Amino acid sequence: MFDTNVFGVITVTNAVLPLLRRSPAPRIVNVSSAAGSLTICADPDGPLQALPASAAYSPSKTALNALTVQYANELRKDGILVNAADPGFVDTDINNHTGFLTTAQGAAVIVRLATLGADGPTGGFFNDSGPLPW
Numbered sequence: 718m719f720d721t722n723v724f725g726v727i728t729v730t731n732a733v734l735p736l737l738r739r740s741p742a743p744r745i746v747n748v749s750s751a752a753g754s755l756t757i758c759a760d761p762d763g764p765l766q767a768l769p770a771s772a773a774y775s776p777s778k779t780a781l782n783a784l785t786v787q788y789a790n791e792l793r794k795d796g797i798l799v800n801a802a803d804p805g806f807v808d809t810d811i812n813n814h815t816g817f818l819t820t821a822q823g824a825a826v827i828v829r830l831a832t833l834g835a836d837g838p839t840g841g842f843f844n845d846s847g848p849l850p851w
Contacts (some may be wrong), residue, residue: 722777723784730788737797745792746830747785749801749842753778756850782842782851789840799839802826805845 726747737743751757751765752775758765782801789799804823808816816823825843830837842849 718773718777719780721830722753722774723780723823726781726784734792734820738795742832742835743795743797744833745788745799746827747781747799747801748827749781749803750774751803751805751844751849753780753782753801753803754850761833778811785842786851793839796835798830798833798839800830800833800839801842802830803842803849805844813849821828 722789722821730745737745752768757763758775760766785799785801792799804826805818806812806816807818807820808814809820822845826843830843842851
């Protein structure tokens with residue numbers, strides 16, 4: 718999980734930074750999960766309490782969220798907006814197709830963050846309803 722959700726993101730982000738620095742509208746959108754929110758996961762009455770505990774997936778998404786903030790702080794001066802997106806419970810292989818959102822619905826927040834204007838937020842965590850707590 719960490720190889721994909723953290724170390725892979727570092728590798729790819731660092732590889733594309735030269736291209737992003739030449740882009741007229743550089744954006745990085747890390748695909749996270751509400752399961753990466755310490756606030757949401759710590760709530761005993763929260764929406765994720767019915768899910769089994771995870772020693773890999775949730776911590777890797779929490780680390781991705783922290784990485785998002787670090788990149789946002791570092792790249793802000795270059796005009797590169799960096800945010801994390803929670804696509805929601807999308808119908809995919811990872812959940813045996815039990816998700817209730819289509820891939821298009823899950824992608825909406827990612828596309829919105831990827832097409833933000835220059836005055837858009839950076840260093841945030843969002844779903845289709847708006848900002849999420851870290």
